[in-house]
């Protein structure tokens with residue numbers, strides 16, 4: 465029997481577990497290590513922040529999913545990997561031996577170049593973010609919150625800003641919102657039409673946009689940008705690009721220039737046979753893609769197939785990720801913008817469509833519901 469350890473219950477691993485539940489893997493004992501029992505689904509995160517979804521709507525119960533897959537569930541975080549002895553060290557000090565390991569631990573916002581980033585509320589880890597939002601909401605209710613600045617002008621930053629503004633609008637005193645982007649415009653990776661729609665929405669909602677100079681310093685009174693502009697804010701939300709955990713690099717796994725684990729088309733690491741990686745933490749050689757949940761989800765089936773093949777001693781298969789993906793970006797209320805290639809659509813119906821897609825996705829991993837049916 466091989467020991468197969470899944471590190472992190474990210475978007476790829478939930479699909480691996482679901483597939484192992486439906487078709488048990490022979491020749492391996494499976495263990496999932498996750499610091500939390502519930503893992504958030506990224507697509508519903510803005511809706512959760514805005515108050516359109518409850519916690520349970522937007523989280524997958526990993527312990528139940530693991531039980532369904534006959535996998536052991538260890539509620540802990542991996543802090544180190546020793547490829548020599550094939551052991552993982554957990555935060556509690558416990559060690560777990562592996563023959564095969566797969567890493568799907570996501571990413572956290574980039575802090576490089578920003579001093580005082582510890583004063584900001586980072587959007588990941590999501591469990592910490594949600595807890596801090598509750599405290600922020602309490603401050604708004606007590607009228608102790610006048611301004612919020614969001615650092616990061618990508619889709620995640622804009623969606624979270626609009627969602628947070630929607631949530632706090634329930635409180636009496638209006639809160640001033642601003643966004644800081646180190647790119648010439650917000651949503652730089654998107655088509656001009658998408659940028660025009662969001663410029664309109666941000667203007668309608670009174671959001672001040674500081675583009676062209678990133679945040680250089682965060683302190684208790686707000687943000688200072690690289691060109692010396694000072695933005696007063698009682699709370700600063702960090703939604704910058706993705707950064708990886710340090711321990712995979714420290715373990716000696718081959719990583720790219722930013723520290724993400726280099727994997728080939730089999731999703732096996734380039735440096736260590738039997739160690740796989742997927743999702744944000746992985747960097748596919750020759751197939752760079754944005755750090756987005758869509759790509760992590762798509763890696764689930766080929767990762768499951770290759771972990772099964774490795775456990776059974778069969779050759780691994782190759783996988784090439786799709787080039788583009790449909791992006792559905794919400795505007796805080798129940799309205800959204802859909803974009804793929806030249807196609808750009810907006811409306812309340814786009815939100816309903818997104819809601820339908822997201823709920824359908826979540827239903828796949830709802831073991832309790834499966835038991836009821």
Ligand SMILES: Cc1cc2nc3c(=O)[nH]c(=O)nc-3n(C[C@H](O)[C@H](O)[C@H](O)COP(=O)(O)OP(=O)(O)OC[C@H]3O[C@@H](n4cnc5c(N)ncnc54)[C@H](O)[C@@H]3O)c2cc1C
Pocket residue numbers: 471472473474475476477497498499500502503504506507508509510540541542543568569570571587588589619620621623624703709742743744745755756757758759760792
């Ligand atoms: C605000 C926001 C909104 C977003 N909206 C979208 C969207 O609408 N669509 C989209 O496609 N993408 C979106 N993204 C991007 C998306 O969140 C990520 O690309 C996606 O979550 C990556 O999935 P993953 O499987 O790599 O990791 P994750 O889904 O982040 O999961 C990682 C898991 O690993 C666990 N973990 C972390 N460290 C350890 C450790 N040391 N040991 C064990 N377990 C660990 C975590 O607890 C977590 O459960 C958004 C991102 C943000 C910040």
